[in-house]
Amino acid sequence: MPFEITQQYIEDIQQLIANNNNDGLHTLLEEVHYADVAEIIEELYIEEAIYLIKLLDSDITSDVITELDEDTREKVLKGLSSKEIAEEIDELDTDDAADIIAELPEDQKEEVISHIEDLEHAKEIVELLKYDENTAGGLMAKELVKVNENWNVLTCVKEMRAQAEEVTRVHSIYVVDEHDKLKGRLSLKDLLTTSTKTAIKDVFIKKVDSVNVNDKGEEVARIMQKYDLEAIPVVDEIGRLVGRITIDDIVDVIKEEAEKDYQMAAGISQDVEADDTIWELTKARLPWLVLALFGGFISVSVLGGFDDAMGNFPELFFFTPLIAAMAGNVGVQSSAIIVQGLANDSLRGSLWKRLLKEVLLSLFNGFVLAILLMSAGMYFLGFDFKVGLTVAISLISVIIIASLIGTFVPIILDKRNIDPALATGPFITTSNDIFGILIYFLIAKMILGF
Template identity: 70%
Template structure:
């Protein structure tokens, strides 16, 4: 199968079909595309054109397309649909996707949309999901699943499973509950098929099953599913009742969103933005860290001003200032990036003290190697041994301090329940620039005796 590629020619052809109101040709063309490809097309159309395309398709396809569209485009399209039209799309979606869309609607029309959903059980499940924090397992889960009672016989169980499976896109697992709805375990399809029809489920189910609480953070759910290679995981409430399940496709979205957020924070962007956002939104996201960088630069300039006499006597020190600042920033970012990655993957073991000692030894080894190279270069270039020693020794100390700062800050933030990804960007770079320049000139002053 050839991967879909949205070309300018194809987009213009679709726009022309919309302009000509050629519904038959347009509908025939859309049937050849995957719903994710249709969503990609809709994202590039105007709101009116995207709305036209959405109304043209059948409800089942439209509902899938809506889940794949960019949030801002979807919001604009939904504003052009009636409450009844939105309800028809929601009925085709799993409850978790439906709840996500309802959560984006203006509050004044939510009740109207819910009342238009004909499947009242589906509507009840959507409303139930809306009460959970979106940044929790409850806000991520879907209600569709297959569960059986431990007191049922195999014969009864099969009949009930057939009814439930009609509303489930894919059956990853069969969960077993007691009379109060509490999760007891899972049922192997093989055991179900090979057991006597009179056998009770309690005699054949597997009691060991991984689950998460409704209040668990999505990032923690992702770690559990990744660790145990799960395609789906059941969600229980505060008293252990089975209330839903989270599937791997939802977790992939969580991992992508978390990676995007961490990448932006590491780059010095303080809020979630995209390239197509307005100039004002992009400015608000970037400006705070740029101001921090400006303050850091002013601080470094003030430090250098305090050593003005020494710089005037040894001008070569000035030439190496960018090198010292750059090495401090680079080492700090490297150290913090490794720690943040380890925290995200839950791979860090041992105490903070041991981690700092290890990082100090690593930074010392790297610093000594780089310092030797710098010493030889400076000595050959300028022929002043004391100056070369001062610059090289400063580099070693700066690298060690930068490594410790880059290690300690994300660990400290993590202990305070602050996202440590904030430490991998301008925060570390700016702080290490200031520390690096201060250490550089202070050591040079001691060695050169000024």
């Protein structure tokens, strides 16, 4: 049964805090997982959260702090002294420690680092802080197990035991040369079944996937997803092993990227959350709303250019919202599939083949929808054949154009190193609305002759 946090449970903790009943708090939280403790802290007032952080042991609260929402963590860290933060940092792996220190004000970073007792740990954290947080260097941890290719199995096992004390979880054993250049990986099975006098260079596996410190986090995620890796080594510009990235860090990258793409597709220009200030939410939403307003103004201008049709064929205007909506919907569908393919690196093959495929797909879908729409217009609304034919041909044409725009705009953006998720939101919807209305009335003008 998963641990359940009820309102009564939160109230019990708040009451214990109010009474300074530290023994009761220890008893109540003794068997609770740190992720659940973090969830509990999110439900408390900030003063209560800080009280709890200071009360519990650092080997627990250090992990709790990494699980907190960024805003909550910022408030908690403000309530701790630099020495208290350093005590939490001492218990964390280097990647998590660097992430927390990076969030601190500039004037506090050096002070916290100076209070870290483990000087080697502090040195490694400082090294990680030099990398961009969205690169492999910013994601990696320094803790790993590595062995020299010139050792024998007996020496290797002794060294591994010493190194493993500093590593929370051993995913892989990496093999390096005398210059720390990554040569391969070592199978635990081979290590256990080989003579203790055997040289490591005779048994290690030379094929090993790795990433460079400057590789983007999204590229690291793609490689780990493709090859089903739990961890991946990180090398510097000359091939030296400098760290490793584990699957938990990549899950965070994938989650953040998905949230960013979802917000961009919804027409939100920056990372925001529901409880952000009105000003922050306005800054994120307003630019796209301005774009939509501008697009709507263009659509109205296009309609104004066909005012002759209003007097001669007023029934055409019944279908204007439908044509615009279909153009937007088809464009978003096409762009969403392409963006997904680009994200998964599954978009391969000739662009001309993709063009032909989209045209054929659009013709089929457009033909079916046009027949349904033409039939409904003629038999239920009493429109004449020419009007029905105009709407049908327009719908097919609009669907083809919208699908092509939705297909190629993300590809073009990607080639120009612009996030293709930009194409799945108001950008595609607005542009296809305009093109849809323009195509509709141009075709109507050719067929009906107004």
